[in-house]
Amino acid sequence: MRPFLILQLRPEADASDAEFAAFLDKGNLRAEQTHRIRLESESLPADINLHSYSGVIVGGGPGCVSDAPNLKDPTEAHAEAQILSLMPQITAQDIPFLGCCYGIGILAHHLGAEVSKARYGEKVGAVTCHMTPDGHIDPLLNGLPDSFDAFVGHKEAVQDLPPGCVHLLQSDPCPFQMIRYGSNVYATQFHPEADADVFAERVLIYRNRGYFQPETAEEVIEMCHTSDVTIPERILQNFVARYG
Numbered sequence: 001m002r003p004f005l006i007l008q009l010r011p012e013a014d015a016s017d018a019e020f021a022a023f024l025d026k027g028n029l030r031a032e033q034t035h036r037i038r039l040e041s042e043s044l045p046a047d048i049n050l051h052s053y054s055g056v057i058v059g060g061g062p063g064c065v066s067d068a069p070n071l072k073d074p075t076e077a078h079a080e081a082q083i084l085s086l087m088p089q090i091t092a093q094d095i096p097f098l099g100c101c102y103g104i105g106i107l108a109h110h111l112g113a114e115v116s117k118a119r120y121g122e123k124v125g126a127v128t129c130h131m132t133p134d135g136h137i138d139p140l141l142n143g144l145p146d147s148f149d150a151f152v153g154h155k156e157a158v159q160d161l162p163p164g165c166v167h168l169l170q171s172d173p174c175p176f177q178m179i180r181y182g183s184n185v186y187a188t189q190f191h192p193e194a195d196a197d198v199f200a201e202r203v204l205i206y207r208n209r210g211y212f213q214p215e216t217a218e219e220v221i222e223m224c225h226t227s228d229v230t231i232p233e234r235i236l237q238n239f240v241a242r243y244g
Contacts, residue, residue, distance in 0.1 A: 055096030
């Protein structure tokens with residue numbers, strides 16, 4: 001099969017490596033079936049051909065799409081700008097895309113929707129997601145239960161359904177947990193690749209990034225390990241199976 005293009009925005013090498021390993025593990029992928037680009041330290045090839053890939057997967061990161069340009073870390077801003085440069089082609093040509101956490105902000109911002117800290121931020125932890133009527137008939141959610149828990153932790157959120165999007169999953173704290181544009185462009189607010197171990201590792205790495213009080217890190221980690229989060233990875237598996 002053609003490889004999957006995995007684009008990452010995490011400046012921390014340990015977080016980036018762990019996220020990449022989780023995408024491989026939960027997506028049932030081998031490294032040689034992917035083309036990984038760490039956008040905080042690399043640039044997209046000038047001649048990149050998205051049609052040479054089975055699909056595009058975008059990971060998370062500590063930055064915020066809604067931050068003012070003068071407040072963005074230059075490294076994070078560079079990575080974000082590169083992904084945004086691909087979105088016109090991805091949405092116009094309906095190229096298979098799965099944006100995870102940061103990716104929903106990228107997609108919504110590109111489509112002209114408001115992404116901000118006004119409402120719907122969620123503290124680090126597990127949240128229960130519920131299928132909408134459209135979610136029940138979407139192929140990426142095929143075989144999943146009507147409700148399931150997923151790991152989240154975000155300061156900003158999509159404030160309204162972006163133009164042209166279909167609403168697939170919602171939660172009580174944040175209505176837009178998963179959306180689809182066209183037939184093949186998807187984004188989730190939660191982390192479909194994260195199990196308890198993956199998320200606990202990120203808690204330690206990002207304990208000083210304002211997601212929670214640093215002194216509560218061990219409590220947050222314990223919460224991760226007592227949460228029942230096993231379903232979201234099936235979305236990633238369904239994406240790989242559908243487009244690979």
